[in-house]
Amino acid sequence: MADASLRKSGGILSYFVRHKTAANLLLVLLLVSGVAAAPNMRAQFFPDVILDSVSVTTVWTGAGAEDVDSAIVQVLEPALLTVEGVESSTAASREGSGTITLEFEPNWDMARAATDVQTAVDSATTLPEDAEDPVVRRGVWRDRVTDVVITGPISPEQLGRFADKFVTRLFAVGVTRSTIQGVASPETLIEVPSTKLIGYDISMAEIASAIAAEVDADPAGDVTGANARVRTGTAKRSAEAIAGVVLRSNPDGSSLTVGDVARVIERGSDREVGYFVSDDPAISVRIDRSDGGDAIGIQRSVEEVAGDMAVMLPQGVTIELIRTRAEAITGRLDLLIDNGLTGLALVVSLLFLFLNARTAFWVAAGIPVAMAAAIALMYAGGVTINMISLFGLIITLGIVVDDAIVVGEHADYRHKELGETPYQAAENAARRMSKPVFAATMTTIIAFFGLLAVGGRFGSLIGDIPVTVIAVLAASLVECFLILPNHMAHAMISGAKERWYDIPSRVVNKGFVWVRETLFRPFMAGVIKGRYVVLAGVVAVLASQVALFIQGDVQWRFFNAPERGSVTGNFAMAEGATRADTLAMMREMQRATEALGAEYAERHGTNPIDYVIAQIGGNAGRGLDGADSKDADLLGGISIELIDADLRPYSSFAFVGELQETVVNHPLVETVSFRGWRSGPGGDALDVQFFGASTDALKAASEDLQNALRQYPEVSAVQDNLAYDKEELILDLTPQGQSLGFTIDTLGRALRNRLAGIEAATYPDGPRSATIRVELPEGELTADFLDRTQMRTPGGQYVPLADIVSVDRRTGFSTVRRENGIRLISVTGDISEDDAARATEITTAMQDEILPRIASERQVEFRISGLSEQENTFLSEALTGLILVLTGIYLVLAWVFGSWTRPMVVMAVIPFGLVGTIYGHALWDVPLSMFTVVGLLGMTGIIINDSIVLVGTIDEYGETRGLIPSIIDGASDRLRPVMLTTLTTVLGMAPLLYEQSQQAQFLKPTVITLVYGLGFGMFLVLLVVPALIAAQHDISRQTRAMRRGLRSRARGLRFGLIGLWAVMLAWAAITLGWAGITGALYPALASMMPSLAGMAPLTAALLVFIGGAAIIALGGYVIGAVAYGVQRRKQAA
DSSP states (O other): OHHHHHHHOOHHHHHHHHOSSHHHHHHHHHHHHHHHHGGGSOBOSSOOOOOOEEEEEEEOTTOOHHHHIIIIIHHHHHHHHTSTTEEEEEEEEETTEEEEEEEEOTTOOHHHHHHHHHHHHHTOOOSOTTSOOOEEEEOOOOEEEEEEEEEOSSOHHHHHHHHHHHHHHHHHTTOOOEEEESOOOOEEEEEOOHHHHHHTTOOHHHHHHHHHHHHSOEEEEEETTTTEEEEESOOOOSHHHHHTOEEEEOTTSOEEEHHHHOEEEEEOTTSSOEEEETTEEEEEEEEEEOTTOOHHHHHHHHHHHHHHHHTTSOTTOEEEEESOOHHHHHHHHHHHHHHHHHHHHHHHHHHHHHSOHHHHHHHHHHHHHHHHHHHHHHHHTTOOBOHHHHHHHHHHHHHTTHHHHHHHHHHHHHHHHSOOOHHHHHHHHHHHHHHHHHHHHHHHHHHHHGGGGOOHHHHHHHTHHHHHHHHHHHHHHHIIIIIHHHHHHHHHHHTTSOOGGGHHHHHHHHHHHHHIIIIIHHHHHHHHHTHHHHHHHHHHHHHHHHHHHHTTSSOBOSOOOOEEEEEEEEEEEOTTOOHHHHHHHHHHHHHHHHHHHHHHHHHHSSOOEEEEEEEESSOSSSOOTTGGGSOGGGEEEEEEEEOOGGGSSSOHHHHHHHHHHHOOOOTTEEEEEEEEEEOSSOOOSEEEEEESSOHHHHHHHHHHHHHHHTTOTTEEEEEESOOEEEEEEEEEEOHHHHHTTOOHHHHHHHHHHHHHOEEEEEEEETTEEEEEEEEOOGGGSSTTHHHHOEEEOTTSOEEEHHHHEEEEEEEEESEEEEETTEEEEEEEEEEOOSSHHHHHHHHHHIIIIIHHHHHHHHTOEEEEOHHHHHHHHHHHHHHHHHHHHHHHHHHHHHHHHTOSSHHHHHHTTGGGHHHHHHHHHHHHTOOBOHHHHHHHHHHHHHHHHHHHHHHHHHHHHHTTSOHHHHHHHHHHHTHHHHHHHHHHHHHHHHHHHTOOOGGGGGGHHHHHHHHHHHHHHHHHHHHHHHHHHHHHHHHHHHHHHHHHHHTOSOHHHHHHHHHHHHHHHHHHIIIIIHHHHHSSOOHHHHHHOGGGTTSOHHHHHHHHHHHHHHHHHHHHHHHHHHHHHHHHHHHHO
16 A cells, blocks of 8 residues: 555655755755845844935025915926826925925836926926026935034034044945034125125125136146146135235226225134034034945944044044944844744744654754745845844744644654555645645735735835745745655654653643543534534624724724934024024023933933933924024024933833923024934824915914914924014015116115125035125114115116115015915824823824814814824725735635635634734733734734634545534644644744833734734634534525425425515615615614614614514424424325
8 A cells, every 4th residue: 555655656745755865955055045145134123114206496586485386386286296106295485495395106217207207397388587497306315324423622613624534534434425514614704884885886796706706716728848737816715815806996006805895704614503512512423324225334334433533533522423223223133033032942842842852843943944045035035134024034933833833743643643654644744735734824925915005104114024924934835845744754764762852742742632532522512512602602702802992992003103212302483583592592401401311310210311412503303394494593402312212111202291391491482392203104193284274374273283282291392384484575666766777677686685695606625615605794684774775776876775666565474385286284293102092082182172173263174194194094005905815815715625615614713813802902901003903914814724724624524424523523633733833823922922122012012913813713713613614514404405495396385485585685675775775774663663773773774684584584484384284284184
């Protein structure tokens, strides 16, 4: 018999089982590929989420925001929205310029996009004549790696020179994306009083032109014979040289120089943005990476260069790295690796308890082999090592051995129970299990593949999970069928003799057999006997858990992004404040930060503040939304680095909440906003857009919402993106002005030169570009400027400006914003997720009470954007993914079982995964989140694997024995592999359940979903599947009886059955049909049963239908029994 089997063997399975080295060669190849790929993979915290965009910027000097919006944005935006691939557009019009940013679909050809946008821009022919040509730019993605701060008791100019050297050294070692902040380019200011312009009858434009001609020396050519080069003039760039530039030569031989009409001032490098660490000035160098850059490698290079620079700095001057990423990345990855290794140890220990040592060893060997092969595939596919991809590997720790357990356990069974030779048993086990194992793996792959249906930012975030899981499962299939059988054959040859190290498995299996035969078999017989009670019970359990969620006992929070330990505070001063006022507000922020740090040190024993750097002349981190049109001297901020989140018992958002209350606002401050940084791609937790009314009404609605939200201490960084503008003066020429020869164009150009100044020249000065500007003294640009200004007529006379223009005063806003063509204002903010219930309460209050009230009072429309909008998109796409997953799984199972009904029995266990999921979240007090949805989609494929194996075995046994014995025997024989495959998956992830690190908490919902969902699912599979198979058998018997009845020669029986079904269908139409179409219960039924009025119509209709159907069926049976009895009596008579 065995010889005949051997002669029939063949194919690739047989080749790898029987060849001496093929399996081991493949094993070595997979291991080496993984080992070679791992060191070359980039490590990062999250996968890069790259948003492709193109911007169109148009400069129209002197134009107000409203003019830019009407003449430029409203002309260009309709044409740009028609460009293929555009998903959305945002436009911002401000004084002097307008920018339209277009976001494109993921993976769109951006070179083509930029070309299409340029074509659309070129088609616009009605732009203002004096506006510059629109500039089209592709968005450049960058990610901050670290900031380097150079500070000490020396001048900003000296710090700037050190920063220049530092950046040059970084470039030499390959770090090319660096930005120096806190030092301005050199500037020479030519201050020309109006009285001098009039007295010497010269214009600012003439002065600028003369200076521009003298700044550079021009090459005249080479003298070949003399081996010399000739240049005309010398470059005049110092203050003394510029003061000597001749503006005009007089007939008497004298000359008019710049120094005669103006004061030449060389301005310092700290005139714009100034950084401070305590009282010392500082320079910040921001280091970024591209989408292919390795954050850890770049930071290592920066640290080496900073270390070399530190030794050459003067005493008291320091160079430090802040906001570093490498330690955070490696620390979080090490955390997951440690948990993964713990899970691996638990899985291997379980295998050694239930399988003999050699079988357990070769089954467990599949884990590193499959992982190594998966890492090679991930590297080839461009996947990086990050928290998401590592989590994907941890998910598969237990799943990866499921196939090997089934094949290995079956090979051991065939060898010991059926008496097959080791090679024959290994080969036949692989053949026998190939279909169910392949089907189980395919369903899991399909389930995780469904996650790829999720697009957008969060689709990019979780995209590494399905890619990683699918790579591991594909590798596990190869290991399971081509490598494991050969090793199993050798293990069975060597394992004929009992070994001492098999004692644990022998003891455990002996106890397991006793439990299976003594307890499980009778229990299974009881399940089958009370199948309808069992099914009703598990449905009731499912309903009870769903009720927990509906009642709010288990919260829902879409995405709780891990905190970054960085806090920024920004402020903007009101118009009229000075740079000194801004500096005073910055000092107050420094004071409040230090005071709160000291208070926390007393309260908790440790000062949470690691580093503080303050600034004026700009905002820190993500700036205030409405600050782009503010004078830089009115802006300031502070950046605070906190110690690691695991070293403090409170979140950075709690710190932000108290810091907001500690800061004492300056009397002239307009806006103050603090924000805690988060990791990940999420938008603002609060993002409301108002539209559909005048700008004044939208601004009023915005302020109402901000005031309502500020009552909640959990809410921070509340702001809108529309700042009040300066008063706008609209000048029109009077008839007198026109008669004197003035035009709007010449008048506008002259006033623009006086108000904004003229950039006379630029020239290179070291690594920067220096500028020379011609301006009026600041003291002349006062409120009475119009009354004092004298304008030169084309004839050479001077007349007051007030005599030639009429003035119309208008107050407006500094920026006009549009989204997809609609004018709107956005209010954004952040909500602390420390208390999920409180965060839900705030969100609900805003959506259900605050916003409707504001919309009614202000007559505006609103929509929820930001994270809420992304949540709706995610859930919609996840639902699409679920439908595709269920369809794919059903088709695979229909192929495997060759039946259209059997897959329904297998898939019936899927909803019951919710039992463990909701219970686990309630037990751990963790809100459901998007990662719960990720876990549910993945669990859809995993939970049915046990069901596939169980149903396949029952069907196989059913061919040779009755239904009830086949169910009991099949469930008993498959108990060990079902239990092992579930426990390995659960134990592989169990260590993450007890992980206390704050940075891993966002993954916990997926872990809870899979651990508890699959754990409960195993018991439910053993209850639901046998009961359903028995119930399906009952239904098939009833169906066959119905068919026989309809084909019966007895006309009474046939018509009776037809009538019964007609009544049933009519009842369904009155109840379910009516409710489905009209959305209400049938009026007659509603009046008869008023107790159902409070229920949802469909729910009430379903209950009424079930009750009525039971009565109709019972009535049919009673009538049938009576008729049958009457007929028997007639026949007897």
